[in-house]
Amino acid sequence: MxxxxxxxxxxxxALIGAGGGVVLAGPVVWDAASGGNGNSYEVxxxxxxxxxxxxxxxxxxxxxxxxxxxxxxxxFVESVLGSAGAxxxxxxxxxxxxxxxxxxxxxxxxxLTFTHWNTVEPNNAGDVENVGAVLWxxxxxxxxxxxxxxxxxxxxxxxxxxxxSLIPSEADVFRAGYLIEIAADDGGTGGGNGNGGEPNAAPLxxxxxxxxxxxxxxxxxxxxxxxxx
Ligand SMILES: [Ca+2]
Ligand SMILES: [Ca+2]
Numbered sequence: 001m002x003x004x005x006x007x008x009x010x011x012x013x014a015l016i017g018a019g020g021g022v023v024l025a026g027p028v029v030w031d032a033a034s035g036g037n038g039n040s041y042e043v044x045x046x047x048x049x050x051x052x053x054x055x056x057x058x059x060x061x062x063x064x065x066x067x068x069x070x071x072x073x074x075x076f077v078e079s080v081l082g083s084a085g086a087x088x089x090x091x092x093x094x095x096x097x098x099x100x101x102x103x104x105x106x107x108x109x110x111x112l113t114f115t116h117w118n119t120v121e122p123n124n125a126g127d128v129e130n131v132g133a134v135l136w137x138x139x140x141x142x143x144x145x146x147x148x149x150x151x152x153x154x155x156x157x158x159x160x161x162x163x164x165s166l167i168p169s170e171a172d173v174f175r176a177g178y179l180i181e182i183a184a185d186d187g188g189t190g191g192g193n194g195n196g197g198e199p200n201a202a203p204l205x206x207x208x209x210x211x212x213x214x215x216x217x218x219x220x221x222x223x224x225x226x227x228x229x
Contacts, residue, residue: 021046021057021177025084029184030076038184041066041077043084043091045177051131051157054092054178055107063182065094067106068134070114077179078150081136088145089176090133090155097122097130097154104132104154115152122154126166129154134179135172145172 026042042061049057051065058065068074081091094107102122106112118135133155137145148170159175160167167173 021049024086024177025080026180027182028080028083030073035072036076037073039063040182040184041080042180042182043081043086043177044180045087047089047175047177049092049175049178050159051092051096051133051155051178055094058094058178058180061180061182063180064107065092066179066181067094067108067110068114068116069106069110069112071116074114074116074150077134080179081134081150082138085138086136087176088137088139088171089174090153090159090172091136091176092131092133092178093152094179094181095132095152116150118148118151118153121152124154126156128156128166131155131157133173133175136176137172145170148172 021044024043024045026044027040028042029040030036030038032038040063044054044057046054046057055065066077068077077093095104095112096107097103098105101124104112104115104122122129122132124130131154132152135145135148135151135153137149140146149172153173155173156166160169160173162174
């Protein structure tokens with residue numbers, strides 16, 4: 001990244017506002033001519049933002065955390081991460097757990113008919129995982145990370161502590177940033193729901209956003225086997 005690029009990124013980050021992260025790539029339009037939805041996608045580097053903070057920042061940017069609703073969109077998101085040179089880590093995107101342990105929903109209300117979970121995920125490791133992240137690495141030489149690249153992991157809203165005290169695991173589980181999707185009909189000016197111009201879905205019940213309460217409830221009644229991530 002040269003100095004001019006850094007300046008551009010810094011200026012773009014200023015537009016993001018609340019998030020405090022640096023826009024690494026974006027907006028990248030998923031062109032309708034190539035089968036896309038016309039929406040714009042951004043990669044924001046921020047290794048400190050919780051899923052909630054990233055969600056707020058994405059909405060402040062005029063969109064929402066990206067929803068990945070098809071294999072084609074999954075592939076596009078991966079191409080954006082790859083083109084951006086996104087560093088190894090987890091990137092928040094637009095799914096969160098509902099009041100039902102292990103059942104996830106898109107933030108936009110779009111049906112969750114496509115998923116791309118990594119093996120054994122979502123596993124609610126440590127009984128504290130309630131939101132989704134895309135595992136990523138630019139390192140094609142690490143076979144373990146490469147096999148997981150692009151797949152989804154359920155993670156704690158605050159991310160994993162980097163000292164490994166909660167989940168000692170691969171480098172791609174730690175927070176690196178988040179993915180924004182801005183609907184084509186919003187023009188990046190705000191208020192979008194990121195669903196590609198479809199009517200706004202009815203708001204989800206407030207209960208689905210009460211992660212700590214949901215996690216506590218789930219922890220009492222439903223303890224899963226603890227697995228690696
Ligand atoms: Ca989407
Ligand atoms: Ca997990």
